[in-house]
Amino acid sequence: MTEWQKKSPLEWLSYVNKEVKVLAAEKNTYQGWVLTVDPVSANILLAQPLENGKMSISAVLGHAVQDVEIVNEADDTMKEKLSHLFMPEERQRYSQEEMERKKISLKGWLETNHIPVKEQGELQTTLCVAGVLTIDPPYRPEDCNSSNEIILSRVQELIQGYLALQQCQV
């Protein structure tokens, strides 16, 4: 393992939003703003704005990183730009009642499919499936969280089916 791969997540976090120069294997160099460092592979993800308004995204694989040098700090506009790069579209706003209705309806659907589901969280807004998967508002397939990918894909499919069914009824 290289020096870079041995760093802790908090050390990697200190590089986020900095402009860096990365020296990689075979004398390759890369420059850009650090979006993230994958804590599993130590891959560095860099963003470099292009003249046509697009972003060039490059990643240097953790095992090939030899040296990382910080050359600049991001200002607030840059930070904002970087943090929204991969995030899903801004959520549609729903009223509390609407959200409650969505939750109860989805809970009913899961229960008719024999999926054990409970409400949890401070405001009971999160649905918890079998203690291993959570669904946050607004309860879409992409709002599911689980470390078990099999359960995740099954429940996401169920929600997809439920949403498709609703579309038909409208």
Place this chain on the structure above:
Amino acid sequence: MEILSPPKSSNGHMACAMKVPVAVVRLPRGPDGTSRGFDPNSPRFQALGPSSLSSLVTPNTAELEEEQQGRVLLRERYLRSLLAMARQPVSFAMYEKVNVTALFGASDIDILNFQVSELQTPLGVQREALLRCSDIIAYSFEL
């Protein structure tokens, strides 16, 4: 021969019970020692997990929590970048100055292999391919 003969009706108690199937609705089990996952005791985690995991060294819960929060933020951004990269043309810089382009498909959770399509190699186009991440120095795409 005795063993191979079918069960007689006199001791068909079990066979009878088996004839009525019972519907069992059950979710698959979560990660454990012998399956895929991040259980720290699993052979997989011990083989692949970072031995630098400072949470194993520092039993301080506050520090551990902070480290875990940091790890979540970093990992989520990285996973979302992989989602954004799916079906996009990506160019890969490999060792020995080999540069190839392909449509990115998927990655495994340990980021050890990338599945790509239409890999443009110096020897022609490979419809489907797996790239070992240990052979790649860097990759890039436009967003």
